[in-house]
Amino acid sequence: MKDGDTKNDADQSGMHPTPMLDQLEDGPWPSFVTGLKRLRDSKGEQYAPMMNDLMGQLNHSYENRTGYWKGGTLSVFGYGGGIIPRFSEVADKYPESKEFHTLRIMPPAGFHYTTDLLRQLCDIWEKHGSGLIAFHGQSGDIMFQGCTSENAQIAFDAMNEIGFDLGGAGPALRTAMSCVGHARCEQSCFDGVKAHRGIINKFLDEMHRPSLPYKFKFKFSGCGNDCVNAIHRADFAVIGTWRDDIKINQEKVKEHVAEKGRKYTIDTVVSMCPTRAISLNDDDTLEIDNKSCVRCMHCINVMTKALSPGDDRGASIMIGGKRSLKVGDLMGTMIKPFIKLETEEDFEELEDFAEACIEFFADNALEHERIGETIDRIGVPAFLEAMEIDADPNMVNHPRTSSYVRTDDFDEESAKWFERKAAESGMVVDG
Amino acid sequence: MNEMSKKPRMPDEVGVPDPMQYMHPLSVKNYGQWDYHDRPKPGVLRHVAKNGDQLWTVRAGTQRQMDVYTIRKLCDIGDQYAEGFVRFTTRSNIEYMVSDEAMVEPLIAELNANGFPIGGTGASVTMISHTQGWLHCDIPGTDASGVVKGLMDMLHSEFIKEEMPNRLRITTSCCQINCGGQGDIAINVQYTKPPKINHDLVANVCERPAVVARCPVAAIRPAMVNGKASLEIDEKKCICCGACYPPCPPMQINSAESTKIAIWVGGKHSNARSKPTFHKLVVANLPNNAPHWPEVNAVVLRIVKAYKKDAKHWERMGEWIERIGWSRFFEMTDLAFTKHHIDTWTGARKTMNASAHVHF
Numbered sequence: 001m002k003d004g005d006t007k008n009d010a011d012q013s014g015m016h017p018t019p020m021l022d023q024l025e026d027g028p029w030p031s032f033v034t035g036l037k038r039l040r041d042s043k044g045e046q047y048a049p050m051m052n053d054l055m056g057q058l059n060h061s062y063e064n065r066t067g068y069w070k071g072g073t074l075s076v077f078g079y080g081g082g083i084i085p086r087f088s089e090v091a092d093k094y095p096e097s098k099e100f101h102t103l104r105i106m107p108p109a110g111f112h113y114t115t116d117l118l119r120q121l122c123d124i125w126e127k128h129g130s131g132l133i134a135f136h137g138q139s140g141d142i143m144f145q146g147c148t149s150e151n152a153q154i155a156f157d158a159m160n161e162i163g164f165d166l167g168g169a170g171p172a173l174r175t176a177m178s179c180v181g182h183a184r185c186e187q188s189c190f191d192g193v194k195a196h197r198g199i200i201n202k203f204l205d206e207m208h209r210p211s212l213p214y215k216f217k218f219k220f221s222g223c224g225n226d227c228v229n230a231i232h233r234a235d236f237a238v239i240g241t242w243r244d245d246i247k248i249n250q251e252k253v254k255e256h257v258a259e260k261g262r263k264y265t266i267d268t269v270v271s272m273c274p275t276r277a278i279s280l281n282d283d284d285t286l287e288i289d290n291k292s293c294v295r296c297m298h299c300i301n302v303m304t305k306a307l308s309p310g311d312d313r314g315a316s317i318m319i320g321g322k323r324s325l326k327v328g329d330l331m332g333t334m335i336k337p338f339i340k341l342e343t344e345e346d347f348e349e350l351e352d353f354a355e356a357c358i359e360f361f362a363d364n365a366l367e368h369e370r371i372g373e374t375i376d377r378i379g380v381p382a383f384l385e386a387m388e389i390d391a392d393p394n395m396v397n398h399p400r401t402s403s404y405v406r407t408d409d410f411d412e413e414s415a416k417w418f419e420r421k422a423a424e425s426g427m428v429v430d431g
Numbered sequence: 432m433n434e435m436s437k438k439p440r441m442p443d444e445v446g447v448p449d450p451m452q453y454m455h456p457l458s459v460k461n462y463g464q465w466d467y468h469d470r471p472k473p474g475v476l477r478h479v480a481k482n483g484d485q486l487w488t489v490r491a492g493t494q495r496q497m498d499v500y501t502i503r504k505l506c507d508i509g510d511q512y513a514e515g516f517v518r519f520t521t522r523s524n525i526e527y528m529v530s531d532e533a534m535v536e537p538l539i540a541e542l543n544a545n546g547f548p549i550g551g552t553g554a555s556v557t558m559i560s561h562t563q564g565w566l567h568c569d570i571p572g573t574d575a576s577g578v579v580k581g582l583m584d585m586l587h588s589e590f591i592k593e594e595m596p597n598r599l600r601i602t603t604s605c606c607q608i609n610c611g612g613q614g615d616i617a618i619n620v621q622y623t624k625p626p627k628i629n630h631d632l633v634a635n636v637c638e639r640p641a642v643v644a645r646c647p648v649a650a651i652r653p654a655m656v657n658g659k660a661s662l663e664i665d666e667k668k669c670i671c672c673g674a675c676y677p678p679c680p681p682m683q684i685n686s687a688e689s690t691k692i693a694i695w696v697g698g699k700h701s702n703a704r705s706k707p708t709f710h711k712l713v714v715a716n717l718p719n720n721a722p723h724w725p726e727v728n729a730v731v732l733r734i735v736k737a738y739k740k741d742a743k744h745w746e747r748m749g750e751w752i753e754r755i756g757w758s759r760f761f762e763m764t765d766l767a768f769t770k771h772h773i774d775t776w777t778g779a780r781k782t783m784n785a786s787a788h789v790h791f
Binding site for chain 1: 439440441442443444445446447448449450451452453454455458459462463465466467468469478486488492493494495496497498499500501502503505506509510515516517518519520521523525528546547548560562563564565566567568569570571572573574576577580581583584587607608609610611612613641644645646647672674680685686687690698700701702703704705706707709719721722723743744745776777
């Protein structure tokens with residue numbers, strides 16, 4: 001079939017030929033096309049005609065290299081967001097999939113499921129939707145892809161009945177993501193489930209009734225390996241870390257060196273430390289200069305048995321990460337080098353800071369501006385002042401290089417720094 | 432508005448579900464009490480708790496957009512060969528957690544028998560994080576699912592082994608907004624022509640001041656065209672980013688011919704060793720050649736092979752290139768370095784080499 005030629009599209013049984021998509025069924029990787037066909041060919045299921053037309057439209061897209069969906073407005077009773085409406089621009093050819101909306105549903109924190117739960121979700125979506133589900137979208141939602149306007153409410157009600165809620169869309173608090181964390185990972189430095197649920201469930205109103213200048217995303221990674229890509233993708237990234245020394249089991253270090261070799265250990269552990277904080281002793285034990293260590297996780301990743309994060313654990317918070325639109329990609333930058341995350345009060349403090357950031361964003365961002373762009377516009381010092389956070393050397397790669405700054409209150413600012421330092425050292429003495 | 436039963440049901444604002452009820456019992460028991468982990472073989476993780484409990488994980492690749500039959504098949508396998516507890520990784524791999532090592536091999540065999548590859552752990556090429564594309568997005572320039580299918584078919588052997596220098600994370604995005612995210616290799620739509628404006632529709636569909644405000648280079652202004660309120664573009668200023676298209680679909684940025692694919696390298700999320708980095712452009716203008724995108728695949732394969740051959744163990748793509756230098760990278764991958772590789776955006780000068788350091 002030539003590009004654009006859809007004249008002899010459906011055959012006598014009404015099935016659309018899909019010659020382009022058919023080519024994506026071969027090969028060793030699981031094929032989404034084969035899955036779409038299973039749905040299309042499920043005789044008697046309510047979604048089969050929809051999936052036939054959906055495949056017809058998708059094949060049409062492949063041939064013309066053009067998308068044919070447009071947005072719109074759709075929500076469920078009581079909420080203003082969470083559903084991504086899609087109306088077909090080629091509904092005359094493919095009428096059964098003229099409405100193909102996605103329900104964004106928030107997964108359990110850390111993406112844990114039982115097979116029983118997955119089956120319940122499948123049953124709901126088989127009954128009211130297309131039978132097509134993506135685990136997960138890039139924000140972290142389960143994406144129930146494809147249902148009619150009429151069924152959106154019914155499908156949501158069914159999912160809501162078993163304890164699931166809509167995620168975020170539009171200018172709102174968005175669905176968050178957290179790594180596997182404490183459930184399975186020894187490198188996890190804080191309870192990601194507690195932080196994730198604590199924050200999102202406290203601010204659900206901002207998710208379900210969009211009223212922010214633009215989107216606001218939280219992501220929670222248990223350590224600097226940042227398995228949920230928080231620094232790149234989140235307005236508010238919580239990254240696990242620790243303040244005391246890396247824990248070393250010297251016997252396991254020796255075993256590692258014996259197994260992998262001394263040269264290999266030097267090349268892959270010692271030489272790769274970003275701050276030259278590690279050396280290998282003559283007796284094949286490790287020496288770590290913890291004051292120079294930046295908690296990057298590399299040596300711990302290599303020597304999982306010998307090394308582990310310290311005991312004084314918590315998180316760093318980085319603000320302002322986002323994708324391209326419209327000033328270009330931004331990373332989150334360090335705003336809180338360390339907050340302890342152990343007690344209920346610690347987690348409340350995190351939630352309070354999250355609330356302060358959301359309020360600042362709501363009050364100060366321009367329409368369609370992410371908080372990273374707002375901070376760029378007003379300067380980090382103004383943001384710190386609004387958040388009542390003191391400047392900290394960990395916030396910068398290096399101090400300013402431009403002399404174009406007014407410094408007539410430098411002495412007062414210095415005095416505050418020394419007072420703070422004195423208070424901190426006093427606390428240590430008292431403690 | 433929806434047709435609803437006489438009395439609308441108010442939502443129960445339950446928020447994020449508590450995962451404890453769905454977690455493997457050993458995860459609940461040892462929550463925050465793990466000691467170390469190792470990887471006995473590709474696709475298999477063993478986590479050991481401080482009390483000695485062992486939790487085995489088998490990781491399998493999926494197609495991400497799954498039909499209920501596929502999900503139920505994965506559930507059947509999980510019930511019969513595992514303990515009914517699964518999770519998904521950030522990159523859409525499914526993980527089965529089991530308490531008994533003896534379950535691992537039969538589980539792997541059954542997953543393989545049903546076409547699910549085992550791997551994606553350690554120094555492998557794991558599943559590609561990607562966007563919705565023509566299947567569901569309202570602004571896509573390509574179909575990430577199709578691109579990903581072709582790439583993962585090609586890189587299947589690197590998914591099931593751990594033979595790369597370090598993990599290799601690939602992403603694809605269907606427009607320049609880059610929802611797929613940063614990657615060691617990123618395969619993203621790159622528009623090459625300014626939008627063609629459907630002047631008949633602008634007045635009815637678009638909020639014109641919002642569209643004007645959306646343009647990153649102030650190239651759009653209101654205009655009357657054929658007696659209708661519309662917009663016009665200064666095509667000399669336009670950077671063809673497509674930012675005006677989502678708020679105003681009559682700004683047709685996509686076309687079968689001018690929507691191209693660009694490949695970027697050296698993005699990194701992790702803080703391990705070097706700080707996180709953004710990916711950098713290496714080639715643009717590859718054709719959007721569905722359904723197999725052979726030109727894209729060929730370039731990706733060259734980059735993967737060069738990295739695999741030359742990088743040191745634990746070096747990520749960007750770290751490898753930093754060591755060998757960009758000249759050597761372009762030489763080894765047989766790609767051209769052009770004026771378009773020199774950044775012109777905000778902060779561009781900081782990306783220039785302000786030193787006498789030169790790779791020969």
